[in-house]
Structure formats: structure tokens, C-alpha cells
Amino acid sequence: MNGRQSGRPTLEQVAARAGVGRGTVSRVINGSPRVSEQTRTAVARAVAELGYVPNQAARALAGSRTDAIALVIPEAEARLFAEPYFLDLIRGVSAELAEADKQLLLTLVRSEQERQRFEQYLAAQRVDGVLLASVHGDDPLPERIRELGLPVVMNGRRSEAEPVPYVDSDNIGAGRAAVAHLVARGRDRIATVTGPLDMYVARARLGGYRAGLTEAGLPPDEELVSAGDFTEAGGRRAMRLLLDRRPDLDAVFAASDVMAAGALGVLREAGRRVPEDVALVGVDDSPVARLMDPPLTSVRQPIEEMGRTMARMLIQEIQKGSATPEEPRKRVLPTELIVRSSC
Amino acid sequence: MNGRQSGRPTLEQVAARAGVGRGTVSRVINGSPRVSEQTRTAVARAVAELGYVPNQAARALAGSRTDAIALVIPEAEARLFAEPYFLDLIRGVSAELAEADKQLLLTLVRSEQERQRFEQYLAAQRVDGVLLASVHGDDPLPERIRELGLPVVMNGRRSEAEPVPYVDSDNIGAGRAAVAHLVARGRDRIATVTGPLDMYVARARLGGYRAGLTEAGLPPDEELVSAGDFTEAGGRRAMRLLLDRRPDLDAVFAASDVMAAGALGVLREAGRRVPEDVALVGVDDSPVARLMDPPLTSVRQPIEEMGRTMARMLIQEIQKGSATPEEPRKRVLPTELIVRSSC
DNA sequence: GACTAGTGTGGGAGCGCTCCCATCCTTCCG
DNA sequence: CGGAAGGATGGGAGCGCTCCCACACTAGTC
Known part of the structure; x- marks a missing residue:
């Protein structure tokens, strides 16, 4: 609230206040070990005093990672499935992402047109990876996404021998x-x-x-x-x-x-x-x-757990930066019979 | 796939290919009227040939708008409400946003800690506006968000005389x-x-x-x-x-x-x-x-329609850029009795 | 025929970060 | 006690856009 200095504080302002350079503040923010304890404290104080929050767009532009992932749900299925299915799935995904401090971009795909627009979004580098729910047998989307160089994890699979990483229930x-x-x-x-x-x-x-x-x-x-x-x-x-x-x-x-x-x-x-x-x-x-x-x-079915597992797998995939091309990972979670009086 | 030119094409490359300046390409992309028909065509061709998609992070940084909005759902309520409520709401919001070419950031808030982290996200300027679902009577979040200068629309209201724009059913x-x-x-x-x-x-x-x-x-x-x-x-x-x-x-x-x-x-x-x-x-x-x-x-209740209306109101609010400080807008949608055999 | 109004257009100046190289200061070794 | 080897730090160079000013040109105007 410093008079003319409208808008949110920037890295530079924090640096000035803490009496250090821009690079140092960046290091502190990102938890680099190469900073003396004393400097770290000074910077932390300046950050707190100014209420500094790093600008996400600038970070994404400079660092080319968005800290966001997309969850794609075909609208047709959303209507069809047992109602709380997707909500439970979302809940699991969301929980896991929150822990990793990542954002969830939800995309309901309604039509072929929207699907193409979605591919545009991916190309616009809005997300670091994609989760796909209920993919049909002939859906080429997983492959398309991989071509764009983005990690994918699916919920369920398209066939017995699914090549793309997935989480399914038994x-x-x-x-x-x-x-x-x-x-x-x-x-x-x-x-x-x-x-x-x-x-x-x-x-x-x-x-x-x-x-x-x-x-x-x-x-x-x-x-x-x-x-x-x-x-x-x-x-x-x-x-x-x-x-x-x-x-x-x-x-x-x-x-x-x-x-x-x-x-x-x-x-x-x-x-x-x-x-x-x-x-x-x-x-x-x-x-x-x-x-x-x-x-x-x-x-x-452990739906929420499937969501969590998917998110975890995707995050891992993102971190390893498509380096180790190890086996595509698959995970099948156990189901459980809940006995009531209908039999 | 032009050999060395790795990564996605940039504005500059499109400009070079079309034989025009960066500014002109930007104008075409953003549909400015100040471009001759001929140039427009040439640029469009270059865009198509290169498969150019504007980088979202750069856009957000330069233009300070993200084309994304956040939908906040308190996790506790998500469990409690009639199951498909939030899915229907999401469906409506998503549909309307897709039409406006905006992204939906879904945030399930589980705890006080997560709520604070959410405020950080907002401060990081990840979104242009916020939709809030099922806000409790004493929730200060709407006001907090407004302090950050972000438009808000709520689903439901906290009291009869709700000051924040909302969409409710009757x-x-x-x-x-x-x-x-x-x-x-x-x-x-x-x-x-x-x-x-x-x-x-x-x-x-x-x-x-x-x-x-x-x-x-x-x-x-x-x-x-x-x-x-x-x-x-x-x-x-x-x-x-x-x-x-x-x-x-x-x-x-x-x-x-x-x-x-x-x-x-x-x-x-x-x-x-x-x-x-x-x-x-x-x-x-x-x-x-x-x-x-x-x-x-x-x-x-017309849940999906509520979602659509919320999104529409928020987009409007965003566009007017907090200029006209007109009346906070409220909308109450009609309900309908569906008669079945239980009475 | 000089002057004003437009139209299109090019490109500089950032937006706020991360990356990385150069620099400086310690510390430790022979 | 000189020199090598690091650790901590500052800051330049972008990332790919949008904004906007300046500069052509082209048409009109008296």
C-alpha cells in the first residue's frame, strides 16, 4: 500500500528491500540450498512485509512450466456414469495436486469441436500434463497428447493391452x-x-x-x-x-x-x-x-484413490522430464464387495 | 518439424514467414479491425502452415489477463449436497466458459490451510475472476477476493441481503x-x-x-x-x-x-x-x-442454468474492468415442481 | 498544391520471472 | 604464504507476447 507503487510487488522490489540481488531472492523463493542462512532470513522478511507472491505468468514464461495439469472428462460420460463417480475422481485428483501445489484445470469435452480446441490449449502450453477420464476404445487423444510432448495418465484403459500409463480398478x-x-x-x-x-x-x-x-x-x-x-x-x-x-x-x-x-x-x-x-x-x-x-x-471401486494415484503418477512423469523412457506404468486397484440385503 | 527449429513457433516466426511485422501478426491473432484483408489472409496462412498457437504464459504476462477463472467448491459441501449438484453446476459453468474461450480452474477447498493457499493463487494472478459455490453465512472469502481486485460471483447467497453478486434459485x-x-x-x-x-x-x-x-x-x-x-x-x-x-x-x-x-x-x-x-x-x-x-x-432447481448464468455474469464483470460500479447484480432462477407418485 | 485526416504497418519497450555466467570472498592445502 | 577450489551473490539475457508510438501512405479538403 505504498502510495504510487500500485499493483503487486515484484521480485525486484523484494530484492531492493532486502538489500540483495534479484537472483538471490529467486533462489530463496525456490528453495535453492546455495543461500546463506542470514540472507535467507532477510529475504523472507522482505517477502512477508511486502506480501510478495510470485507472478505465475512470468514464472511460466521464464521457466516453461505451469504447475497446472488438465483433467479431461468427456461430457457424455459425465451424464452416464453413476453420478458421484467423477466428483469422487476429481476429489482424489484435487487432493493430491493440492499437496504438490499444483493447479487443476478441468475440461469437460462436449463435442468434436471442443476437443480440437482442447488440443489448442495444450499447444498453448497451459499445462504440464494431462489426466484423461473414461477414454473410449478408439480414442486417439492419448496419442495426440503424447505427440505434443505432454505426459498423460488415463483413468481406465481402452483395451487389455493399453500402452499409455493408466490407473484402473479391478x-x-x-x-x-x-x-x-x-x-x-x-x-x-x-x-x-x-x-x-x-x-x-x-x-x-x-x-x-x-x-x-x-x-x-x-x-x-x-x-x-x-x-x-x-x-x-x-x-x-x-x-x-x-x-x-x-x-x-x-x-x-x-x-x-x-x-x-x-x-x-x-x-x-x-x-x-x-x-x-x-x-x-x-x-x-x-x-x-x-x-x-x-x-x-x-x-x-476406490474412485477417490484412483484419482489420487493418477495425479501422483502424472506428477512423477512430469518431474522425470521424459528422461528415463521406462515401462509405461499401469496400476490396477482392488475392488471390494459391499454386502447389503439385496442378496 | 523443421530440423533445428525445435519447440513451438513464435509470433516472430509467423511474422517472418508472412513477411510482416510482429505487431501485425498480433493484430490478426487478436482480431483487430485495423488490418487489410490481404495481410490478414497472408498471416492466417503462415499461422496455419506453422501450426502456430500463442503461448498463454507470454500473453498473460504481457497483457495481464489469463483467460481463466476459478470455481471454488468447499469440499465439505461437495460431500453433503445431493450428489450431482456440483457436477451439474460445473457442467453449466464449463459450457459457458468454453463458449467464451476461457479456462476453468477447479479448486476444492478442504481446510483452512488450503483456503489460504487459494488466496495465494489469486494473488499470483492466475485467474481473472472467481466463482464461489455454497458460501456459508459467515464466510469472509468473497470480501477478501474483492480486496484483491478480482470480480466474484457466488452460487447462492449468505443472507437475504447479499451484497456480492450472486445467482440463486428461488x-x-x-x-x-x-x-x-x-x-x-x-x-x-x-x-x-x-x-x-x-x-x-x-x-x-x-x-x-x-x-x-x-x-x-x-x-x-x-x-x-x-x-x-x-x-x-x-x-x-x-x-x-x-x-x-x-x-x-x-x-x-x-x-x-x-x-x-x-x-x-x-x-x-x-x-x-x-x-x-x-x-x-x-x-x-x-x-x-x-x-x-x-x-x-x-x-x-435449474442447476446447470445457474452455472451458466454465473459464468456469464462473471465474464461480463471481467470485461467491464471494474469501471462502471453499477449495482451488484443478483439473479434468482425459478424452480419447478416435478410431480411423481410420492404424493 | 499544400494541408489535414485518416489507415495500415513496423518495431521498441516492457511484463516479472528463471537461468546462468561472472565476480567476489572464504577457506583450505602444499 | 601463494594459489586452487568452492560457496554466495549480482545482474545480464532472454522467455513470447501486448501496447503503443512513430512512420509511411492514401485520400480527401479548401
Whole structure:
């Protein structure tokens, strides 16, 4: 508040006040060890007195790093997924970034046009790295970003053999755990409502379901498999189909809670009691599962932890400065069956 | 990929290629009218050929604007609110910002420490303005930000007479609409489960409830009012209390869907049928409402539209450059009753 | 036909940092 | 006791833009 000296103080002003050079202040700010204790204290005082905060734009320009990362979420998926999924993910990412003192740039991509604009942003060097949520099987974005020389970490993968670093939950394990639990409850005509099979996550859960049957010595039966699309309506449709084809089914593994909710509605309408006649298991452990009647047994994914892990991996990738070209890193986090009264 | 010329092309290189000066290229990029059509074309071609994208840091440094805005969400609230609330809000903000070609910096504030760090970010001039979600009654943050000279727009307000620009939904109208609907269905012992009364939104919905009763000529009755906290557990507690005090109640207006879900559970346990014995209305029109059994009548807020409006207001505020000190702007968006079978 | 008004245009002067080289002062060694 | 080897420090040279002033030119004006 020094009269004419409007605007925020600069490095130079701090230097003047502390009676040292610009370089020295910069060193103190950035924690370089090559500064005497005495000088460090003097500078720290000047910083405090002036309320100095380094200008981010200048830093980015001179140092060519932004201390910001982008999280990209396709809008279509944001609507579709179990509601709190992305919020939990964001929460995890945000927490980890805050610890590393980095900024989170959130990008919801709505259209092809917006996707291209996003690539422009990247080229404008606004961020040091990119996190990608729910990438589809044929999405070239990860490769494009790498071409720009930016580190990427994805949430989920596009296929079994994903070349780009990713963090995923154990979707196969999820399917297996669900089936194993149903088998343990004495069910042996277990159907499944899958997600859209062009998504790896859906295929993985289906794969887990099949593995679970095999492990229990139950024969696979394609009539017991029906494809949904992660929406309630899709769940209803798939359930009706299943009931048509196999009225004798005694359990359903739905690849998401929302689809399970749809399935539950259809089962009710068909006069089946849950869990007495048909046992039901979902995936996500969303609030919906808790509030359903009966409360839904569901496989929980550690979403927030996935977010944290992604952020951690990305930061590491950024720091190593694309030097060591070591193995692309992959991480698969375990899921957990939350048992409630729907089975 | 021109051999030695590593890194991204600069303004200067575009200028050289187009055979013009730096200033001219800058003018073309920024759409200044003072450029001949011919030059404009030549520059555009050079830009395209080189794949030039302006460096954001340099722009920010030279022009002292970042083309980014921050959206601040208190983490505590993020957990508490009806789940998709913030995602919808983000969606609206994001959409509007994308149109204006601005970046969204998302900040989840978890602790006092993080809040202070956030103020540092602001001081580092990373953003041109701030959007604040769910600010509490005694939160000094809006004023702090204004002191830094940054425009602010809030989602919701801290009190009836909020001095800072905000966008809110018509919470009073929400309460009134709910009560009016219940009255129209012949209910006259209408209880309410409120939110935490230190939040304006909770007080407003309660106020609407009371206004609705008055308008219907029903006497107010404090025994029919019980405070929840926007959680399911809080809804259950409040509902039990109400049932204790007034076993003869025939309708409940819960100030959120999640609390309504809690209330529904308690009502069931108490052997009341919904809607036959007790009619139920919630607020938010969240997915939970749709999936409940019976599906819940609920008052919808235009959350996404609130996000868009906030962003629009903020952008306007930024553009006018704190010149015209006109009235702080407030906007209250209408709510809508979505009737389902719970009443 | 000299004079005023514009239009386009070029390029200098920063914006506030980081990087890095040169300098100075110690300290330690033979 | 001279010289080598470091540690601490100052400050020049950018980073890639925007701003703005100066300088052509071109058209009009009396």
C-alpha cells in the first residue's frame, strides 16, 4: 500500500528491500540450498512485509512450466456414469495436486469441436500434463497428447493391452467377487446385465462374471447375458429380455448400480421378490445403492484413490522430464464387495 | 518439424514467414479491425502452415489477463449436497466458459490451510475472476477476493441481503410450491424437515414452507418443523422426531431428496404408507428421487442454468474492468415442481 | 498544391520471472 | 604464504507476447 507503487510487488522490489540481488531472492523463493542462512532470513522478511507472491505468468514464461495439469472428462460420460463417480475422481485428483501445489484445470469435452480446441490449449502450453477420464476404445487423444510432448495418465484403459500409463480398478475381480458371492448364497442361474461392450470396463466386468461362473463350476449360458448401456432405461430393457429368455433365473449381476435399479423395477413389476426370488448385485456402491429398497449389494471401486494415484503418477512423469523412457506404468486397484440385503 | 527449429513457433516466426511485422501478426491473432484483408489472409496462412498457437504464459504476462477463472467448491459441501449438484453446476459453468474461450480452474477447498493457499493463487494472478459455490453465512472469502481486485460471483447467497453478486434459485418459491401441491392433494398436517438453519438456503426453503401454509390458511405449528442437515441420517432423525411429536401428520416437505429418502425409510419402519398415509416431497430432483420407491415428487432447481448464468455474469464483470460500479447484480432462477407418485 | 485526416504497418519497450555466467570472498592445502 | 577450489551473490539475457508510438501512405479538403 505504498502510495504510487500500485499493483503487486515484484521480485525486484523484494530484492531492493532486502538489500540483495534479484537472483538471490529467486533462489530463496525456490528453495535453492546455495543461500546463506542470514540472507535467507532477510529475504523472507522482505517477502512477508511486502506480501510478495510470485507472478505465475512470468514464472511460466521464464521457466516453461505451469504447475497446472488438465483433467479431461468427456461430457457424455459425465451424464452416464453413476453420478458421484467423477466428483469422487476429481476429489482424489484435487487432493493430491493440492499437496504438490499444483493447479487443476478441468475440461469437460462436449463435442468434436471442443476437443480440437482442447488440443489448442495444450499447444498453448497451459499445462504440464494431462489426466484423461473414461477414454473410449478408439480414442486417439492419448496419442495426440503424447505427440505434443505432454505426459498423460488415463483413468481406465481402452483395451487389455493399453500402452499409455493408466490407473484402473479391478473390474474382472469385481465380476468374480459378485458371482462368487451369489454362488455362496446358493444361486446357480445367475444372469448379468452388462455395460456397452465397446467399453473395456464393460467387457472386463463381463469377463469377471464368466470367470466367476467357471470357477464355481457353473456352465456359461449366453441366454443369461444381456447388454445394457449403464443407464436405468438400459438396465430395464436388458432385464426384461433376460426375464423373457430365462424366467427361471435366480440372480442378476448388473454392471452398475443404476442399471441394477432399473432391473429391480422390472423384477418388481414381474412379481419377483428381491432377494427371495432373485438376488441382485450392482457395481459402484453409489448412494443409489444405499438408498434402494432393499439396499443393494454392490462392488465398490476406490474412485477417490484412483484419482489420487493418477495425479501422483502424472506428477512423477512430469518431474522425470521424459528422461528415463521406462515401462509405461499401469496400476490396477482392488475392488471390494459391499454386502447389503439385496442378496 | 523443421530440423533445428525445435519447440513451438513464435509470433516472430509467423511474422517472418508472412513477411510482416510482429505487431501485425498480433493484430490478426487478436482480431483487430485495423488490418487489410490481404495481410490478414497472408498471416492466417503462415499461422496455419506453422501450426502456430500463442503461448498463454507470454500473453498473460504481457497483457495481464489469463483467460481463466476459478470455481471454488468447499469440499465439505461437495460431500453433503445431493450428489450431482456440483457436477451439474460445473457442467453449466464449463459450457459457458468454453463458449467464451476461457479456462476453468477447479479448486476444492478442504481446510483452512488450503483456503489460504487459494488466496495465494489469486494473488499470483492466475485467474481473472472467481466463482464461489455454497458460501456459508459467515464466510469472509468473497470480501477478501474483492480486496484483491478480482470480480466474484457466488452460487447462492449468505443472507437475504447479499451484497456480492450472486445467482440463486428461488428457494422460497420451492417451499411454497411444495406446500401448495400438498394442500391441493388435501393434506393439512404438513410437516417439514429443514436443512441446517445456519445456511440461507435452508432458511429460505423453510420460509417458503411457512408462506405456503399461510397462503393456504393453515396455522403454523412449530411442532411440525424439524431440523435436518441435508444428510440421510439427519433426515431420519428429524423424521423420527416429527413422528414422535405429531403422529397425526399427513405430509412431509423435506428440504432435500436425500433427507426425503431418510424420512421415507423411517415412515416405512413406522408402518406408514407413502403416499396413502403420508405424502412426501423433496428438493433437488436428483437421480435418487427418480429411483426411489415410490418415485419422489421433488422441486427441481435449474442447476446447470445457474452455472451458466454465473459464468456469464462473471465474464461480463471481467470485461467491464471494474469501471462502471453499477449495482451488484443478483439473479434468482425459478424452480419447478416435478410431480411423481410420492404424493 | 499544400494541408489535414485518416489507415495500415513496423518495431521498441516492457511484463516479472528463471537461468546462468561472472565476480567476489572464504577457506583450505602444499 | 601463494594459489586452487568452492560457496554466495549480482545482474545480464532472454522467455513470447501486448501496447503503443512513430512512420509511411492514401485520400480527401479548401
